[in-house]
Amino acid sequence: MDAPVVAQEEAAADSWPLLSWMASCLMVFGGALPYVPQYQDIRKSGHADGFSTRVCLVLLVANILRIFFWIGKQFELTLLLQSVVMIVTMFAILHLCCEVQNTNRVSTRQHRLSDLDFRYFWKWSAFEDYLLFCFGFTVLCAVVTLLLLDSPLFVETLGSAAVMFEAMLGLPQLLQNFHNSSTKGMSVKMVLLWTAGDVFKTSYFVMNESPSQFWVCGSVQIVIDVAILLQVLLYGQDTRDKLG
Known part of the structure; x- marks a missing residue:
């Protein structure tokens, strides 16, 4: 085997653990990132309605x-x-x-x-x-x-219950927006980060062969995220302010 090919394979092998570590860090802290703009919006506006x-x-x-x-x-x-x-x-x-x-x-x-x-x-x-x-x-x-x-039945049921609840993450926000006929006070940045994060983690679950409950949960979350973004377009209130 040629030396340049060997060197490339070794470099790829060395870079994979680093990429894997970075992906793991993103999984650990990435889920919390969407709430940073919402936290800032609540702090700035002085209300959480x-x-x-x-x-x-x-x-x-x-x-x-x-x-x-x-x-x-x-x-x-x-x-x-x-x-x-x-x-x-x-x-x-x-x-x-x-x-x-x-x-x-x-x-x-x-x-x-x-x-x-x-x-x-x-x-x-x-x-x-x-x-x-x-x-x-x-x-x-x-x-x-x-x-x-x-x-084993209890353990699997517990896992299913956990991911079922997580899959419903955006549902309360979706229903509140529908009830108010407005997305005012909700951070659109938060929902965009939800969507990006859910796409990433669902891909992560599939690639790492995580329990099936996890990727099913991620897929449902993506659907709800898209529905909330459609509400932003439908109600169209203060969108530019929330994105600013």
Whole structure:
């Protein structure tokens, strides 16, 4: 074999681990990037009315379930780390939403988890209530997983539930936009990054032969992302401002 050909093959072999490492880093932190412009928009405007905090609920539930799925079926460590980063990101968004909502609150009425009023589920005034709910949900998942960890059916069901929730990531935002007949207050940059990230991670799942639940989830997310972008075109309100 010619020396130049050997050198090229060695260079390609050396570059592949680096590309793989970069792709893994993008998978770990890339999922949190779309929420940076939304966080900045909420901080700048001082209100969070256009952003559906139920997006945070969906992602928190999905990633908590994914962590327990990993305990039962050790898939890529990259995806486990991604879940940890996403949970931290969602708590940061919720903390900011509570902060601005309490600052702008005209009424003295505070909605708390302890009120046990389902009408205000996930519309609580205190950030601590969101932490408490997630802690209780995590403990419940831990107990059930401990009891049923030896059941392959349970583990697969857990994985399916995790990706099903994650697949519904954009649905609360889609429904809120439809209810408001507007996308005002929602960061279009966030949705564009959602779309780019979902295309990337779905490709990543397929190439790395991840459990089928993951790439199915990614495909559904892409469809919902496109639907939200169509809402932006349909309602056409303040699009240039949100892109600026």
